[in-house]
Amino acid sequence: MAHRTELHDTPQGAAEAATAQRQQRFGHLPERIRAEDTVETKPATVPDPARDTYNADEWLIRYCG
Template sequence: MTSEKPGPPDADATRRRARFGTLPERVRVEDMVEEQPATAPDSARDAYNSDEWLVRTCL
């Protein structure tokens, strides 16, 4: 292995360190997840009467 001494920082290295020298800020899990209802509310489905089939069939 060769041991190289770091030379004086040049302008490219300074710019590179300013841009890539730190890690980006941590992103919370809450910020990565978006919750939406799977389906739109359907008022016709909620108005179901469980005895309706009996009335239609027997009368």
């Protein structure tokens, strides 16, 4: 069974001190986290220079020039 503290069992100063300590610890919300800070982006694969040398317009140079 959980321990239950009755307010009338503690001296007035101790109850106020406990209330002030609880307010200091839990009385404010944590800092807001932006959505941009929750996502990490990185490439799925290592860039391959040989793969990126393809020029989609190369056929224009070869056949139309």
